[in-house]
Amino acid sequence: MDDGGAIVTVNSVERAFAVLRCFDVDHPARTLSSVAASVGLPRGTARRFLLTLVELGYLQLDGRLFTLTPLVLTFGHSYLATHDLPRVAQPRIDRLAADLGETVAVTVLSGEDILCVACASSQRVVTAAIAVGSRFPAHATASGRVLIGHLSPEERDKYFATVVLRQLTPRTVVDRRVLRSDVNHVVEQGWSTVTDELEMGMRSAAVPVRDPEGVVVAAVNVSLQKSRYSVDDIRYAVAPALSEAAAAITAGLRRTN
Amino acid sequence: MDDGGAIVTVNSVERAFAVLRCFDVDHPARTLSSVAASVGLPRGTARRFLLTLVELGYLQLDGRLFTLTPLVLTFGHSYLATHDLPRVAQPRIDRLAADLGETVAVTVLSGEDILCVACASSQRVVTAAIAVGSRFPAHATASGRVLIGHLSPEERDKYFATVVLRQLTPRTVVDRRVLRSDVNHVVEQGWSTVTDELEMGMRSAAVPVRDPEGVVVAAVNVSLQKSRYSVDDIRYAVAPALSEAAAAITAGLRRTN
Numbered sequence: 001m002d003d004g005g006a007i008v009t010v011n012s013v014e015r016a017f018a019v020l021r022c023f024d025v026d027h028p029a030r031t032l033s034s035v036a037a038s039v040g041l042p043r044g045t046a047r048r049f050l051l052t053l054v055e056l057g058y059l060q061l062d063g064r065l066f067t068l069t070p071l072v073l074t075f076g077h078s079y080l081a082t083h084d085l086p087r088v089a090q091p092r093i094d095r096l097a098a099d100l101g102e103t104v105a106v107t108v109l110s111g112e113d114i115l116c117v118a119c120a121s122s123q124r125v126v127t128a129a130i131a132v133g134s135r136f137p138a139h140a141t142a143s144g145r146v147l148i149g150h151l152s153p154e155e156r157d158k159y160f161a162t163v164v165l166r167q168l169t170p171r172t173v174v175d176r177r178v179l180r181s182d183v184n185h186v187v188e189q190g191w192s193t194v195t196d197e198l199e200m201g202m203r204s205a206a207v208p209v210r211d212p213e214g215v216v217v218a219a220v221n222v223s224l225q226k227s228r229y230s231v232d233d234i235r236y237a238v239a240p241a242l243s244e245a246a247a248a249i250t251a252g253l254r255r256t257n
Numbered sequence: 258m259d260d261g262g263a264i265v266t267v268n269s270v271e272r273a274f275a276v277l278r279c280f281d282v283d284h285p286a287r288t289l290s291s292v293a294a295s296v297g298l299p300r301g302t303a304r305r306f307l308l309t310l311v312e313l314g315y316l317q318l319d320g321r322l323f324t325l326t327p328l329v330l331t332f333g334h335s336y337l338a339t340h341d342l343p344r345v346a347q348p349r350i351d352r353l354a355a356d357l358g359e360t361v362a363v364t365v366l367s368g369e370d371i372l373c374v375a376c377a378s379s380q381r382v383v384t385a386a387i388a389v390g391s392r393f394p395a396h397a398t399a400s401g402r403v404l405i406g407h408l409s410p411e412e413r414d415k416y417f418a419t420v421v422l423r424q425l426t427p428r429t430v431v432d433r434r435v436l437r438s439d440v441n442h443v444v445e446q447g448w449s450t451v452t453d454e455l456e457m458g459m460r461s462a463a464v465p466v467r468d469p470e471g472v473v474v475a476a477v478n479v480s481l482q483k484s485r486y487s488v489d490d491i492r493y494a495v496a497p498a499l500s501e502a503a504a505a506i507t508a509g510l511r512r513t514n
Contacts, residue, residue, distance in 0.1 A: 012269035013309045020332065028339030052270045057368060058332075068336045070374050071367050075277065075315075076333035077390025079325045082285030110328050111314060117327050133334025 015041065019049045020058060020072075029065040076133060085218060086118040086132075088252035089209070092245045093120040093220065100241065104222050105130050106209065106249075109147040112163050114138045117218070130223065139165050139179055140172050142192040142206035143219035149187040150208055150216035156183075171196040191239040193231060201226050205234045207242040212254040220246050272298065276306045277315060277329075286322040333390060342475060343375040343389075345509035346466075349502045350377040350477065357498065361479050362387050363466065363506075366404040369420050371395045374475070387480065396422050396436055397429050399449040399463035400476035406444035407465055407473035413440075428453040448496040450488060458483050462491045464499040469511040477503050 022038040023030060030038070036046035050066055053059040057071045080086050085106065093104040097120035106118040113135040130136075138144025148159055165174040173179050186192040195203045206221035220242055229238065279295040280287060287295070293303035307323055310316040314328045337343050342363065350361040354377035363375040370392040387393075395401025405416055422431040430436050443449040452460045463478035477499055486495065 010305065010309045010312075013273040013306065014313065016270040016273065017313055017315075023339075024335045025338045028335075048267065049270065052267045055267075056271060056274055058274075068332070068339070069367070070336055070340075070365055070372050072332035072336050073372065073374065073390035074392060075325070075329035075390075077388060078281045078285075079327055079329050081282045081388065081391075082280075082325070083327075108327055110326070115327050115330065117330065131334060131338065133330035133332075133337075135331060 015039065015045075016049050016053065019046065020053060020068075023059070023066070023068045029067045031064050031066070035066065080117075080132075083117075084253055084256045085209075085249075088256060089118045089218075089220070089249045090120070092248045092252070093118060096120070096220075096222070096241060096245045097122045100222060100238070102222050102224055103130060104220065104245075105143075106218050106220050107141075107143040107147070107206075108218050109138060109144070109151070110135065112138055112159070114141055114143045114147065114219070136198060137166055137168065139163065139174075140168050140194065140197040141221070142194040142204040143221040145179075145183050145186045145192040145194065146206045146208050146219040146221075147216070149183040149192075168198055169196055169200050171200070173197060191234075191242065193234045193239075195226055195231075203229055203231075203234070205238050205242060207239060207246050209246045210250050212250060220249070272296065272302075273306050273310065276303065277310060277325075280316070280323070280325045286324045288321050288323070292323065337374075337389075340374075341510055341513045342466075342506075345513060346375045346475075346477070346506045347377070349505050349509070350375060353377070353477075353479070353498060353502045354379045357479060357495070359479050359481055360387060361477065361502075362400075363475050363477050364398075364400040364404070364463075365475050366395060366401070366408070367392065369395055369416070371398055371400045371404065371476070393455060394423055394425065396420065396431075397425050397451065397454040398478070399451040399461040400478040402436075402440050402443045402449040402451065403463045403465050403476040403478075404473070406440040406449075425455055426453055426457050428457070430454060448491075448499065450491045450496075452483055452488075460486055460488075460491070462495050462499060464496060464503050466503045467507050469507060477506070 018039045019035055022035055032043060032047055032050060035050060036043045050059060054061055058069060059066050060069050089106045093106060097104040101122045103121045105116045107114040107116050115135050116130055116132055119130055119132055138148060148156060151159060160176055160180060167174050191205060191207045193203060193205045203224045203226040204221055206219045208216040209218040209220055211217045222238060275296045276292055279292055289300060289304055289307060292307060293300045307316060311318055315326060316323050317326050346363045350363060354361040358379045360378045362373045364371040364373050372392050373387055373389055376387055376389055395405060405413060408416060417433055417437060424431050448462060448464045450460060450462045460481045460483040461478055463476045465473040466475040466477055468474045479495060479499065
């Protein structure tokens with residue numbers, strides 16, 4: 001394959017994943033026209049990518065509507081089955097979720113988002129708010145501020161140079177200097193809490209999770225109703241409980257390595 | 258894009274997914290050479306696909322080793338958050354797993370495999386044996402025999418015409434006529450049990466899950482130690498409990514539609 005071929009390859013792969021990604025929580029079923037418009041491709045090109053993804057088994061076509069098939073679950077399974085963090089963290093966050101009666105999650109940074117790799121709910125019927133694989137803009141979350149704070153100086157500068165700080169509620173911090181200052185404060189303090197910035201009425205708290213070498217590899221966070229927990233409740237009860245779980249996860253990672 | 262472009266597109270996308278798929282439970286970290294050998298591509302071509310997948314965020318490169326990133330979890334999340342079956346089934350199989358003290362799963366047919374879309378374990382530390390996104394050859398499983406039996410006649414004929422019946426244990430049924438006969442028996446009986454065919458010492462049982470229109474859309478199964486359950490235990494206790502859970506899932510699907 002010559003260089004021209006290489007460029008086609010890269011473009012084709014990017015487009016195929018753009019087509020696959022446009023099937024999300026807000027758009028579970030799409031027509032050819034909707035996909036073409038969403039990814040900005042001519043209909044004929046979009047059609048070839050869609051039919052290739054049907055051929056590969058990742059999409060199915062029912063009448064005029066394309067939808068994801070369960071085969072897409074296999075990628076996540078391969079990740080989860082081969083990484084220690086979700087497996088080690090699960091029993092710890094199950095216990096914390098039961099103790100607090102609230103949803104606890106383990107998240108990592110993925111570009112400008114936090115991404116949930118493990119989740120525990122105290123309720124039987126899990127709400128769709130957070131689940132394994134769900135993402136939220138890092139800047140508006142407690143976990144995100146912990147994770148941004150523990151980037152290397154170069155990575156942190158890159159984040160602040162390129163991030164788009166979307167205003168998700170009237171309270172979302174979108175001023176880079178204010179966010180930088182809060183992130184620095186979070187690193188000193190060892191925990192983070194964010195109120196009303198991702199969703200009005202919601203308060204979240206997070207602490208860093210370190211690997212056995214002391215490197216921050218994730219955050220553990222809890223999502224709370226603002227009305228039920230004050231910032232002092234976070235400081236004196238929730239943050240210490242999160243820190244204890246995080247330390248237990250670090251100890252668990254030490255045993256598996 | 259002309260017809261030549263279309264062929265390149267399809268080939269590139271197929272190859273990119275072949276590269277991504279070669280990172281699995283048995284091969285969590287791979288070198289360029291290992292990927293090239295596994296998917297049968299020249300090193301230079303494999304390298305372009307790998308670097309494209311790194312650029313897109315699905316793989317990361319650490320030294321000489323490529324591994325999956327958690328971003329691959331987002332595809333499964335989009336499937337799970339937009340399909341009723343896993344959400345409706347979860348509380349039912351949680352209860353059944355607790356009652357039986359055994360791992361219960363909801364599976365669908367995906368090509369020649371069964372694929373787990375929901376899973377419940379009675380234990381805190383989930384074993385890697387079955388989890389959301391894991392796959393097993395349908396012919397050697399109780400769920401698979403239920404699901405093959407409820408294919409349309411054309412789909413069933415196609416399955417038997419093309420399936421490769423791998424011998425997974427000395428007891429795996431690999432004779433098409435024997436398998437066809439067992440599948441017919443399972444459909445008449447309403448439940449299936451398979452012993453020692455996927456793994457020695459393991460007995461599994463499964464029943465069909467129907468949508469509100471009566472179409473079989475999945476199977477619910479339990480994996481047991483052969484030594485702890487006889488076939489009569491399956492017939493008189495386990496299969497009825499599975500059928501009750503399946504009926505409750507059907508009722509739940511009716512309410513969400």
